[in-house]
Amino acid sequence: MGPSHNPFWNDILAGCVSGLTSVIVSHPLETLSIQRKINSPEVYQNIFHSFQVIYKHQGLIDGFYRGNLNLPLISPAFLTSAQFALYGQMTRHFVKDDNNIKQYMLCGALTGFLLSFIQTPISLILGQIHGNLNRRHTHVFDFHIKDCCKYIYENNNGLIGFYKGFSSNLICSITTSMFYFGGYEYIKKHLYQRHHRKFQNQNKNKNLRLNILLSGAIGGLSAWAICHPLDVIRSEIQTDDLRPGHRKYTSYFDCIKQMYEQENSIKIFYKGFFSGIIKSIPINAACFLAYEELDVIPIYLWTYFSQPTAHCHAPQPDRVPAIQLKNEIKARAVTTDESTSSIIHSALRKYPLNAAGELPKNEALMLMIRRQRTVETVDADGCLPEKLRKTYRGEDFILHEDKNLIIFTTKTNLSILKQNKHWFADGTFKVCPDDYYPLFTLHAMMTNAIIPLVYGLLIGKSAQDYNSFFEKVLVQDNFQPESIMTDFETGTIKSVRENVAKRFT
Structure with missing residues (x-):
C-alpha cells in the first residue's frame, strides 16, 4: 500500500509557498518605497514612473529582487511560512464547526502565541540593525547579522537576551493573528453565503478564487488597521539601545508613555499607517490565495506518486465496448424522449460479440436510464421545472x-x-x-x-x-x-x- 498524505506536511508546504509569495509580492513594493525615499522627486515622479525607470535601467530581477537573500528580506518569508503552517495545524485540531468564527479566531490567537517564540529573536536582530542604521544609538557594531548577534549576546545576558521585547511581540502577534485569520474566514464565508448565488451560471472556481483574494485583502486590512499601534510599540522597544545605561525604555508601558509625550498625540502610534495598508492589500490577498490553492496539491501528489495497491490491475481492453455502450445510453437518455427499451435495443445492435462477457445486465441498463432522466435542472431564469x-x-x-x-x-x-x-x-x-x-x-x-x-x-x-x-x-x-x-x-x-x-x- 502506498503512503498516505500527511496533513502536517501539507501545511508546511502551503505555508512555505505563502511565505515565498509574500516576498515575491512585497519586495518590489519595498524597493519602490526605498528608491522614492532616497532619490529626489525629479527622478521618480510617481509610483508608475518609478516602476518604469527601474525596469528600464535595471530589469525585473536586478531592479526589484536584488539582495533578496539577506535576513531583512528572507525573514518575512520564513515568518509567513511558519504562521500559515501553524494556523493550518491549529484549525485541524480546534475547529469543530466551520461556521463558528470564534473557533477560527482562537486558532489565530494560538498561532500568534506560538509564532512569538520564533518572531521575537528575528525581530530583535532586525530592530537593532535598523536602529544602528538610523544612528539612533552610536555605531556599536558593523552592519552584519553575525556582529549584531554578538552585540546582543554580550550586552543582553546571553542567549536569553534574544527574547528582549517578548511581551510586546506576544501582545502584537496574538492580536494581529486573531483578527487576521478571523477576519479572513468571516469575510470568505460571508461572500460565499451572500453572493455565491450571483455566480450560478459562471465558473464557480474562478469566483471562489476572487472571494479568497478579496477575503485575504480585507483580513490583512482589518488586522493592520486594528493592530498597527501595537506593531509600532513592539518595533520601538526592539530598536532600543541594549547597552546597560543607554536604554531608553524600562517597560512596555514606559515605552507607550514616552512615545505619547514626544508629540502629545496618538498620531505617533500611526506612523506609516497608510503606506502599510496599501502594501498589505496585495500581499495578504496573494498569500491566502497561494495557501488555499497549495493546501490541496499535496493530496494530488500523494495520489499520483503513491505505490500500486492490491486493487491495481492490468488494462482490460474488453471493457472498452461496455463503457462506450453505457456512455451512449446515458447521452440518449438525457437528450431524447425515446422509451427505455428502444434506447437499449438500438445501442445493443452495434455492440461487438467478442465483448459479450462484459455486457451489463438489462436491469442495470434500465436503472441507469431512469437515474439519468431524474436529474432535473433549473430553467434559464433560475426557476424550478414544472415536474418539481x-x-x-x-x-x-x-x-x-x-x-x-x-x-x-x-x-x-x-x-x-x-x-x-x-x-x-x-x-x-x-x-x-x-x-x-x-x-x-x-x-x-x-x-x-x-x-x-x-x-x-x-x-x-x-x-x-x-x-x-x-x-x-x-x-x-x-x-x-x-x-x-x-x-x-x-x-x-x-x-x-x-x-x-x-x-x-
Whole structure:
C-alpha cells in the first residue's frame, strides 16, 4: 500500500509557498518605497514612473529582487511560512464547526502565541540593525547579522537576551493573528453565503478564487488597521539601545508613555499607517490565495506518486465496448424522449460479440436510464421545472419562490401544521444546493412521529432570512402554536421571538 498524505506536511508546504509569495509580492513594493525615499522627486515622479525607470535601467530581477537573500528580506518569508503552517495545524485540531468564527479566531490567537517564540529573536536582530542604521544609538557594531548577534549576546545576558521585547511581540502577534485569520474566514464565508448565488451560471472556481483574494485583502486590512499601534510599540522597544545605561525604555508601558509625550498625540502610534495598508492589500490577498490553492496539491501528489495497491490491475481492453455502450445510453437518455427499451435495443445492435462477457445486465441498463432522466435542472431564469412543483399526488409543492427564498410545502402539510400546538424547527447545511445556505425545516407530530412539513431554502442564516421564512408561512393560515422548539442558532431564536411569540401574545 502506498503512503498516505500527511496533513502536517501539507501545511508546511502551503505555508512555505505563502511565505515565498509574500516576498515575491512585497519586495518590489519595498524597493519602490526605498528608491522614492532616497532619490529626489525629479527622478521618480510617481509610483508608475518609478516602476518604469527601474525596469528600464535595471530589469525585473536586478531592479526589484536584488539582495533578496539577506535576513531583512528572507525573514518575512520564513515568518509567513511558519504562521500559515501553524494556523493550518491549529484549525485541524480546534475547529469543530466551520461556521463558528470564534473557533477560527482562537486558532489565530494560538498561532500568534506560538509564532512569538520564533518572531521575537528575528525581530530583535532586525530592530537593532535598523536602529544602528538610523544612528539612533552610536555605531556599536558593523552592519552584519553575525556582529549584531554578538552585540546582543554580550550586552543582553546571553542567549536569553534574544527574547528582549517578548511581551510586546506576544501582545502584537496574538492580536494581529486573531483578527487576521478571523477576519479572513468571516469575510470568505460571508461572500460565499451572500453572493455565491450571483455566480450560478459562471465558473464557480474562478469566483471562489476572487472571494479568497478579496477575503485575504480585507483580513490583512482589518488586522493592520486594528493592530498597527501595537506593531509600532513592539518595533520601538526592539530598536532600543541594549547597552546597560543607554536604554531608553524600562517597560512596555514606559515605552507607550514616552512615545505619547514626544508629540502629545496618538498620531505617533500611526506612523506609516497608510503606506502599510496599501502594501498589505496585495500581499495578504496573494498569500491566502497561494495557501488555499497549495493546501490541496499535496493530496494530488500523494495520489499520483503513491505505490500500486492490491486493487491495481492490468488494462482490460474488453471493457472498452461496455463503457462506450453505457456512455451512449446515458447521452440518449438525457437528450431524447425515446422509451427505455428502444434506447437499449438500438445501442445493443452495434455492440461487438467478442465483448459479450462484459455486457451489463438489462436491469442495470434500465436503472441507469431512469437515474439519468431524474436529474432535473433549473430553467434559464433560475426557476424550478414544472415536474418539481408538484408532488406525486398532484398537489402544488411550491409555496413561495424568489431569488432569496424558496419554500416547499403542500396544503395538506399546512393543515397538519395548524392542528399541532408544538412545532419543531431545525436547519442543516450539508444537503443544501450550492446557491443556498441553509435548508430550514418545520416539523410537527403526526401519528406518534415527528415529521417534516415545511422546507425552506434560505441564502443566509441571519434573523432577517428567518423572518422572511416565517412571514411567508404564517400568512397562509391562522396558526396558533403554543411552542416552537429550536436549536441554539441565534438567528432562529431571534426570529421566533420577534415574529411568532409577539404575534400570539
